[in-house]
Amino acid sequence: MNASPEDPLSQRPSRIRVDLDRLSHNLRSIRAHVGVPVMGIVKANAYGHGLVPVARHIQAQGVEQLGVAFLEEGIVLRQAGITLPILVMGGIFGRQAVQFIEHDLEVTVSSLDKLRQIEAAAEALGRKAVIHLKIDTGMERIGVHSYSAAPFIEAAVASRWCELKGIYSHLACADDPGSPMTLQQLERFQEACAHFERIGAPMPLRHLANSGGILHFPQTHLDMVRPGIMLYGVLPDPVSRRTVDVKPVLSLTSQVIYFKVVKAGNPVSYGATWAPTRNTRVVTVPIGYGDGYPRGLSSRGQVLIRGHAYPVVGRVCMDQFMVDIGDDSAWNEDEVVLIGEQGDAAITVESLAQAAGMSAYEVLVGLNLRIPREYRYS
Template identity: 85%
Template sequence: MQDPIDQRPSRIVVDLDRLSHNLRGIRERVGVPVMGIVKANAYGHGLVAVARHLQAQGVDQLGVAFLEEGMKLRQHGIALPILVMGGIFGPQAAQFIEHDLEITVSSLAKLRQVEAAAEALGRKAVIHLKIDTGMERIGVHSYSAGPFIEAAAASRWCVLKGVYSHLACADDPDSPMTAQQLERFLDACAHFERIGAPMPLRHLANSGGVLHFPDTYLDMVRPGILLYGVLPDPASRATVDTRAALSLRSQVIYFKVVRAGNPVSYGATWAPQRDTRVVTVPIGYGDGYPRGLSSRGRVLIRGQAYPVVGRVCMDQFMVDIGSGSAWNEDEVVLIGEQDGAAVSVESLARAAGMSAYEILVGLNERIPRQYVAA
């Protein structure tokens, strides 16, 4: 018997060829190793499937946010180096080492916790130092990083593989903050030379850095949303040829004529001014399709763009097709392309008053994912 989820009319389709295209474009631009960021379920694209594909494409390293993401990749046979970028929670230190995960060490106290766990296991930990150059999130301030660097370089139980920071404003090519952060980071890194220690792998550029700031490429880059073919910010410039890898598709499940003045959906926030045709689509904010698209979103049916009307429900929403035609089981494109027309993640984000990141990572596991390649 076929699994009901395989028959569900709503689905995410991930084009692996586009993912490969994006990785090639980033590599050609930067000319240094690439750490593919697959945190948050690979930005909604599917953690394990995307990691497997990137591994097959020869990406140099993977980056995740949390221990459990790294453990899941190891459990599914991903052999690449994996950096866990979130601030380490001390009691988890041993599990990082046991699963061969690289650890972000963001303070001297965290370094001591990792050293203690490594010594107890009799096995060295691989670490990257986090330097705070302006995010004020985690990491030792660049101006006081000297003792931190010295302790890490002298550690008997840690292999110091990398040192990194995070760019706060690189999505905007005109922001002066990126140059300031680069200068602070390089000043901190210069301490390795001052104490005669080997320089670890330096990585700084995120998607915005890749797009706009070649000076931040250093020894490795960490593209996230750009790897999936989406620009990180409306101000970003498309200096790399990327293509959106994800599309979100559903089907018409109901058709009716709504008379003029009869409100549609919760709260009676929208009603047609004249008799119109309305179809129902079986996906909603319970799947991650934002409620903020109520009477603001647009979808494609038979190559035509139509507006979402009334409030988006948890499991369904309605579309006004006017005098257009649609039959039950007709394809509805929520994100993606159909017959020469397109709805982009960026356009949905603008309509919903959200970021493209929020749109992608909000698409949850209730939606089945399908992976395609030529």
């Protein structure tokens, strides 16, 4: 939600703006590209965009399912009135099993032991649990290995207290269109799924494709896809190809809060790591790594002011950083774009991540709740 005038956050000059029209556009583009239902991934505060507002919007746009990482994310969505099916994709603890069922959350079952825990909780409540089986095809994270999945599948099919809705795996290298591992994982997953036919059981919903799979490997689209970072208009890796027309949803702006002339040789910020070689004009921007703006952008990042790109100089501080504008002019309260567009210039999440030596994922999820968020239609 947008901050109210009474909210202290509304006074902050730094803010994230989320373009809901672009979010709708991205969802439409993904659906047109894949031709199967979409599970919108909203874990990690919807990749920094805001868990509840994003979920509400894409629910209104007709997305078929939501995916989160943790039980608590699913509970927050239920408490906010989200009625869509929600799959919790992370590993679970046995003591959580009852809460999954009570909050009508779909469970990732990643082992026979977890299956038994969910069955026991469902029987105790007298309500069936909705489950998705997790098959490990090469991530070695959670899930039953594809080559030993037969007993696991048989136990799930035979369960009296679990409704088997889906089966899935996760692609490790699909962000790279040239990686041979994705097709190897697809083959392993298909072999595991073939066991349903061997035992005469109906095939559950198969889902495998993450953002990379959607972009590069149509063979992995199967019965449902799970777009994460690309739903927000950002490519998952520098080598990824923009095969789907998605647009960046998030922008991050602040304002000039201070202006001064720094004399040649006078160092700027902590550690005295940068000093101008001639007298120059430096402005201060009131946002820093305490908000999630990466410290790795010290003397490496750029911002936009009045449609021009200027370098971040000196170390990024917890709450502020400095920008060298040379002989140009800037006034207090001038807009500073850290991510987004200004005039004909733009700074993308991908370019900022590359400058900071990070992934685009890290940049987005690092933008914390100290920055107010506004939700707008373009």
